[in-house]
Amino acid sequence: MLFMFKNIIFILITFVLPACNTSSQALQKQNFLRLNIFTEPPTLDPRKATDSTSMNVLLNLFEGLTRIGEDHHPHPAAAEKISISQDGRTYTFILRDSYWTNGEKVTAEDFLYAWQTILDPKFPSLFAYKLYVIENAEKIKEGKLPIKSLGVRALDEKTLQVTLKYPTPYFLELTAFPTFYPVNKKVDVKNPEWAAEASADYVSNGPFRLKHWEHENEIQLFKNPRYWDSKAVKLDALHLAMIDDATTEFYMFEMNELDWAGSPLSNLPPELIAAFKDDGVEQKFQVNFYPATAVYYYKINTQHYPLENSSIRQALACAINRKDIVTHITQAGQIPALALVPPMPGWNEPSQLFEDGNTALAKQLFHQGLEELNITLEQFPKLTLCYNTNREHQKIAQAVQQQWKDALGVEVELAHFDWKVYLSKISHQDYDIGRMGWVGDFHDPVSFLEPFKFKNDPEAGGNNDTGWEHPDYIAYLDQAEKELDLVERARLLRKAEALLVSEMPIIPIYYIVNGYLKKPYVQGIYLSPLGMADFKKAYIEKTGKT
Amino acid sequence: MILYLTKRLFANLLALWAIVSITFFLMKAIPGDPFTQEKALPKEILQSLYEHYKLNDPWYIQYGNYLKSIVTWDLGPSFKYKARTVNDIINSGFPISATLGLEAMLLALSCGVVLGTLAALKQNQWQDYTSMIFAVIGISVPSFILAATLQYVLSIKLDLLPVARWGTFKQSILPAMALAALPTAFIARLTRANMVEVLAMDYIKTARSKGLSERAVIFKHALRNALLPVVTYLGMLTANILTGSFIIEKIFGIPGLGQWFINSITNRDYTVIMGITVFYSMILLLAIFMVDIAYGWIDPRLKLIVDSSSKGAFRPARKPRD
Numbered sequence: 001m002l003f004m005f006k007n008i009i010f011i012l013i014t015f016v017l018p019a020c021n022t023s024s025q026a027l028q029k030q031n032f033l034r035l036n037i038f039t040e041p042p043t044l045d046p047r048k049a050t051d052s053t054s055m056n057v058l059l060n061l062f063e064g065l066t067r068i069g070e071d072h073h074p075h076p077a078a079a080e081k082i083s084i085s086q087d088g089r090t091y092t093f094i095l096r097d098s099y100w101t102n103g104e105k106v107t108a109e110d111f112l113y114a115w116q117t118i119l120d121p122k123f124p125s126l127f128a129y130k131l132y133v134i135e136n137a138e139k140i141k142e143g144k145l146p147i148k149s150l151g152v153r154a155l156d157e158k159t160l161q162v163t164l165k166y167p168t169p170y171f172l173e174l175t176a177f178p179t180f181y182p183v184n185k186k187v188d189v190k191n192p193e194w195a196a197e198a199s200a201d202y203v204s205n206g207p208f209r210l211k212h213w214e215h216e217n218e219i220q221l222f223k224n225p226r227y228w229d230s231k232a233v234k235l236d237a238l239h240l241a242m243i244d245d246a247t248t249e250f251y252m253f254e255m256n257e258l259d260w261a262g263s264p265l266s267n268l269p270p271e272l273i274a275a276f277k278d279d280g281v282e283q284k285f286q287v288n289f290y291p292a293t294a295v296y297y298y299k300i301n302t303q304h305y306p307l308e309n310s311s312i313r314q315a316l317a318c319a320i321n322r323k324d325i326v327t328h329i330t331q332a333g334q335i336p337a338l339a340l341v342p343p344m345p346g347w348n349e350p351s352q353l354f355e356d357g358n359t360a361l362a363k364q365l366f367h368q369g370l371e372e373l374n375i376t377l378e379q380f381p382k383l384t385l386c387y388n389t390n391r392e393h394q395k396i397a398q399a400v401q402q403q404w405k406d407a408l409g410v411e412v413e414l415a416h417f418d419w420k421v422y423l424s425k426i427s428h429q430d431y432d433i434g435r436m437g438w439v440g441d442f443h444d445p446v447s448f449l450e451p452f453k454f455k456n457d458p459e460a461g462g463n464n465d466t467g468w469e470h471p472d473y474i475a476y477l478d479q480a481e482k483e484l485d486l487v488e489r490a491r492l493l494r495k496a497e498a499l500l501v502s503e504m505p506i507i508p509i510y511y512i513v514n515g516y517l518k519k520p521y522v523q524g525i526y527l528s529p530l531g532m533a534d535f536k537k538a539y540i541e542k543t544g545k546t
Numbered sequence: 547m548i549l550y551l552t553k554r555l556f557a558n559l560l561a562l563w564a565i566v567s568i569t570f571f572l573m574k575a576i577p578g579d580p581f582t583q584e585k586a587l588p589k590e591i592l593q594s595l596y597e598h599y600k601l602n603d604p605w606y607i608q609y610g611n612y613l614k615s616i617v618t619w620d621l622g623p624s625f626k627y628k629a630r631t632v633n634d635i636i637n638s639g640f641p642i643s644a645t646l647g648l649e650a651m652l653l654a655l656s657c658g659v660v661l662g663t664l665a666a667l668k669q670n671q672w673q674d675y676t677s678m679i680f681a682v683i684g685i686s687v688p689s690f691i692l693a694a695t696l697q698y699v700l701s702i703k704l705d706l707l708p709v710a711r712w713g714t715f716k717q718s719i720l721p722a723m724a725l726a727a728l729p730t731a732f733i734a735r736l737t738r739a740n741m742v743e744v745l746a747m748d749y750i751k752t753a754r755s756k757g758l759s760e761r762a763v764i765f766k767h768a769l770r771n772a773l774l775p776v777v778t779y780l781g782m783l784t785a786n787i788l789t790g791s792f793i794i795e796k797i798f799g800i801p802g803l804g805q806w807f808i809n810s811i812t813n814r815d816y817t818v819i820m821g822i823t824v825f826y827s828m829i830l831l832l833a834i835f836m837v838d839i840a841y842g843w844i845d846p847r848l849k850l851i852v853d854s855s856s857k858g859a860f861r862p863a864r865k866p867r868d
Contacts, residue, residue, distance in 0.1 A: 043628035050583070121590070124598040126581065129588050142590040196629035215630060215638060216801035217712065243710055243799030247694065251702055251709045420578025420814055427586060436584070456586075463586045 031540060032237035033259050033522060036249045038266040040216045040242055044202070045195035046181035047118045050126045052531050056265055058178040060221055060238065060535050061204040063228075065093050065111070065160070065175040068534070070526050072345040072443060074172040078106060078182065078205065078228075079160075088167025088484055089135075093160040093175075098228040100184050100203045108154035110182035116147050117188070118179065127179045130441070133171060135163045166481045169489070170444040177442070207233045207536040216242055234524070234539035240265075250517075259522050262287075263514030264531045270392055273515050274331045287515045289333045293344045293440040293529040294512035295448065297337065298385070298400075298433050299426065302505050303467035306380065307432060311369030313504035314354065316433075318365060319407035320400055321357030322510055329395050332515050337508035339501055341445040341493075344529060350511070351494065353501040359407040366408045382411045387435040388422040396509070397435065426465050427456070437512065439531055445493045446480070452500060453477050468505030554838075558831045565827045566616060566820070570609055573819050580625035580814045599625060612820055621821035626813045632821035635806060640825075642712060643790030643802035649722040651780075651787055654729035659776070661730070662737025663769060669742060677734060684731025693724040693797045710799040721798040725791055729783050733776055740772035747771075770844075777844060781837030785830035789822075 041054040046062055049055055067077035076082055080096035098106045115134070118125045121143045132138045135151025151163030164171060174180055184203045187194050194201040198213035207230070208221035219240040223233050241258070243249050246269040253261040262268040268287065276287045300307050300316075307313060322336030335343070339351035355361055370377065385401060387393035394416065401412045417425060426434050440447040455469040456462035476496035483489040501508075514531070521541045526534040581587060581595050596602045600611065615621050621632035665677040700720060701709040708717045744750065745768055753763045790804025803822065810818035 040627055040630075042626050045628065048628050121594050122598065124595050126583075126587055126591060126595065128591050128594075138588075138590075141588075141594070214801070215634070216805075241711065241799065242801070244796050244805065245710075245799065248697070248710045248797055248799055251697055252711075254702060255705075255709055257709065419812065420582045421576065423582045423584065424577035427582075438584075451585075 030236075032235055032239055033535065033538065033540070034239045034241065034257065035260045036243050036252070036258055036266050037219070037240045038242065038249075039244055041219070043195060044210065044213075045183075046178040047114055047123070047125050047183060048195075049178050052264065055178050055531075056533055057219065057221070057240065058181065059532050060206060060208045061210060062178065062181040062206040063098070064177065064181050065095075066172050067536075068173065068176050068526070068528055068532075072528070074176050077176070079175075082172065088169070089164045091162045091164070091171060093162070095158045095160065096228060098205060099226045100187075100205050101209045101224055101226055102184070102187070102200070102203045103226065104184065104186065104203075105157070106182060106205050107157045108160040109157070110185055111160050111180075112152050112154045113185040113188070114181065114183035115152055116150060117183070119150065120147065125179075130174065130177065130179045133164050133166070133168045133174065135165050137165075167484055169486060170442045170446070173442045173444075208238060211237070218242065229536075232537055234537065235535060238535055253517055253519075256519075259519045260516065261518075262516030263290075263292075264516075264527065264533050268515050268517065270332075285517050287332075287517055289513050289515050290527055291335070291343060291529055292512045292514050292531060293342055293443060293447075294437060294531075295337055295340060295342050296334075296396075296435070296437050296509045296512055297340070298507040298509060299431075299436050299466055300433050300505055300507065301429055301431050301465070301467060303429060304432050306369070306373050306375070307383075309369045309373055310503050311365045311372060313507070314502075315362045315364075315366035315369055315408060316404060316410075317504050317507040318355055318358050319362035319404055320507065320509065321403055323356060324403075325396060325399055326510050329399055330392070330510065333513045334510040335513070337510050340497055340506065340508055341448045342440070342511040344440065344443045344445075346443060347445055347490075351497060351501075353498055354504075357403075362407050366410075377409055380410060382413055384413045384415050384432045385435075386415045386417065386422065386425065386431050386433065388419045389416045393435055427462075429456075429465050429467060431465075433507075435509075436506075439512075440529075442530070445490075445497065446477075449477060449493060449496050449500070452505065464505075466505035468503060470499060470503060473499050554835060558835065561831060562824065562827055566613065566824055567609075569820060569823045570612055573814075573816060574605065576811075576814070578814050580816060582814065615817075616820070616824050621824075622817040624815055624818050626815045626818075632817050635818060636803065636821065636825055639790070639801065639803035639806065640788075642800060643795070643804055644788045646718055646721055646725065646794075646800065646802065647784075647787035647790065649718055650725035651729070651783065653722055653726040654733055654783075655776075655780075657726070658730045658733025659737050659769075659773070661734040663741055663764070663772075665734065665738040666741030666745065666772075667764070674738075678738070681731040681734045681738075684727040685735075687727070689724055689728065689791065690793045690797060692727050693721070693794060696720050696724055697797070710797070712798070712800045712802075717798075721794050721800060724797075725787065725794050729787065732779065736775050736779060737772060740775055741768060744768045744772045774841075774844065777840060778837060781833045782830070784833040785826065789826050789829055 037053050037057065039053055041057050042051055043049050043054055044057060044061070046058050049058055063078045065077060065079040065082075066074035069075045078095055078098055079093035081094040083092045084090070093108075095106065095108060100106060115131055117123050118128050118131060119137055119140045121141055128141050129138075136145050136149045137151070139145040140147055140150055153161045155161055168174070182205065187201055187203050191201045194203070198210045202210045204210065204224070205227070207224060207227050209224040210219070211222040212218070212220035221238040221240070223236050224230060227233065243252070246267050249258065249261050249266055250269060250272060252258045273287055276285050300313055302308050302313070326334040326336055336356050337350070338356055339353045341347060341350060343350045370380065385397050387397050394414070397414050401414060404410045404412055422434070425431055438448060438451075451463035452466070452468065453464070453474055454462070455464050455467050473496055476492050476499070480489050480492040480496070483492060500506075522538070523541050524538045526537065528534070579601070580599070581592060600608065619633070621636075624630045624632060624635065661677040661680060665674040668674050697709055697720060700706050707720055711717055750763060750768055753767050790802040792804045792808045794800070795802045795804040806818055806822050807826070809815075810822060
């Protein structure tokens with residue numbers, strides 16, 4: 001026993017002593033960036049990816065027919081020339097000579113093959129519906145049409161012709177999205193699990209190649225010398241760590257172990273944003289903000305009494321003081337939302353369709369609603385405001401609860417749930433009012449308006465859980481879908497948005513803004529408002545001081 | 547002895563089956579599925595996913611498949627992490643969590659026993675109070691606060707150790723300390739309480755009156771008996787600490803197994819939930835089993851004696867002390 005005790009002391013000493021010797025981190029001057037992507041990417045097969053982590057890694061590994069440039073517009077990438085037919089429905093892509101990382105040529109067949117597998121009813125692809133703009137795509141996924149009927153033809157090795165269901169002005173933006181990337185057919189047929197590891201079978205055609213993938217720990221992307229535009233790629237590598245904690249990430253940034261913290265690859269701790277935003281104080285760190293094409297809103301269940309009354313819904317919307325919420329609670333420069341569609345390239349001026357924090361108007365609308373319902377304030381039932389468990393959502397909900405009580409005298413109860421429980425409650429329409437965030441899929445108002453076109457069948461699911469539907473709204477969107485004149489199309493979409501807001505099945509709260517910290521020497525990263533970071537042209541400024 | 551072991555083995559398998567079944571039905575009862583997401587999926591896509599992952603089968607087929615996958619130890623692919631199978635996840639995560647856990651356990655055991663013994667020997671003196679203050683802090687401060695404090699003081703302010711991540715011994719020190727705090731405190735309290743009790747026993751007086759040195763009395767006679775409850779606690783601790791801690795692994799960015807216990811449920815990643823629950827249960831049952839065996843070996847008073855009345859059933863029995 002004595003011997004054992006001695007051992008224990010020995011072990012204790014060996015454990016405590018090394019803690020005293022360490023070296024300070026030498027500042028990096030290598031030509032690579034160290035970033036944190038928060039979690040293991042669920043997949044690096046572009047056909048299966050749905051989450052932003054996977055999408056961001058894929059964006060740097062692959063090249064679609066087009067690639068979004070710094071002007072936020074799509075530019076020819078794997079395609080060299082693109083021609084569009086008069087009716088706006090047929091796109092012909094002439095591919096440039098470009099190569100996969102294994103040296104094989106990227107062909108039109110690779111694109112066709114990738115899209116066909118996604119639409120195969122047996123292939124597990126969550127984002128298959130992104131391809132539904134292509135003729136017959138939806139019917140093929142439903143199993144009603146054979147795969148051959150897809151509106152895509154590989155006319156020869158370098159020519160891809162795509163026929164769309166409707167003229168889709170944002171189609172070239174879609175072709176830059178990972179779901180539209182090519183997949184090397186030979187490799188995929190030979191080894192369907194090619195995307196599971198950083199092996200020789202992991203072939204891509206973008207600015208970087210997958211060099212190393214230690215699951216749940218780190219991914220390393222190296223510059224791809226076979227990329228057609230490799231001259232433009234300045235970095236040798238990207239080191240992507242997976243640290244699932246915003247505070248730890250910030251500490252590592254502070255200790256010069258990371259070159260970047262925050263959006264879009266992860267998030268800054270909310271309390272830090274508030275701390276660094278303190279105006280007039282010399283700050284150690286400067287948080288950078290950029291607008292996201294995203295909106296934070298409250299969904300209303302218009303099937304629930306008394307929320308079926310649109311005056312009541314409008315009163316609730318007007319009674320919220322968004323300016324207070326963004327200045328005192330969220331504090332990261334969010335923009336109060338007085339319409340649904342956030343500012344985005346090609347839609348620079350968001351509409352202002354109702355008044356923010358106008359309690360007098362809210363009271364008036366509320367009393368009008370009570371009269372229409374033929375009840376008094378005392379008879380007005382208690383409402384429940386739901387959100388998924390999260391401190392930020394809670395703080396906003398508490399503020400709104402108080403504002404409604406002060407302005408209208410309405411009693412509101414707060415309820416929060418685990419994320420998936422919450423989503424399933426909302427989709428079963430078992431709620432009064434619930435919070436939701438919506439990030440656009442592409443830079444077009446349709447990405448925000450389309451989800452409210454048809455109300456959901458609670459059994460079948462869908463995105464419009466409000467129970468609201470309007471024939472005029474459907475008509476405006478249908479007309480816009482077929483409209484070739486872009487000015488007229490925008491007018492129709494504005495009309496649809498105005499109708500939606502006047503009916504108020506959702507209450508817009510604010511347009512989301514992303515924040516990040518970066519080392520001053522990090523330059524040239526393209527940050528898309530849709531939540532993507534393109535490192536193709538990123539570089540390290542040599543003269544920059546750390 | 548062999549019969550006893552066989553019986554225990556069967557009891558354990560039964561327990562395992564019960565755990566698997568209860569987990570399966572609880573898991574199916576919670577709302578949401580692996581494909582519930584913010585942007586709802588069209589019906590045909592959901593159907594194609596259910597078909598692909600065999601979620602359309604009736605529950606007894608799914609249940610049967612799970613049982614089969616556990617028996618063959620082919621736990622299937624993760625629903626969320628498409629590049630990973632549950633076997634991969636366990637094979638890569640467990641060694642990391644176990645290494646960290648072992649470090650923490652050695653730390654906890656050594657510090658805990660030293661502090662506890664010291665406290666008992668210097669009862670109601672400053673050594674006792676200091677040790678017990680540490681113990682109370684260790685028990686009452688949540689591990690995430692301790693972890694953040696350690697990070698802030700030792701990494702950010704003093705720049706002694708890396709903030710996070712995994713790979714070198716230095717990177718393992720902070721998480722091991724954070725992980726060890728609670729068991730250290732617990733072991734210290736346990737050791738102290740038992741040591742105080744044992745020191746008051748007659749045989750210690752006898753040993754002292756025989757003229758044995760104080761060292762021999764403490765180490766040969768007292769500590770040995772006082773540590774028995776610690777061994778019992780070690781069984782549970784081993785299973786817990788070796789399979790990793792969600793909070794510590796999250797804060798320190800460690801690619802261990804602990805994170806999966808929570809994440810798999812959040813993601814409704816059915817195969818992962820089942821796989822790691824079974825794996826954890828196996829480790830736990832094994833650890834308890836080992837403790838039972840170790841007990842007989844450490845404590846000669848404790849023997850597995852044959853109870854002739856119940857046809858060769860063995861049961862552990864404890865002789866009265868002294």
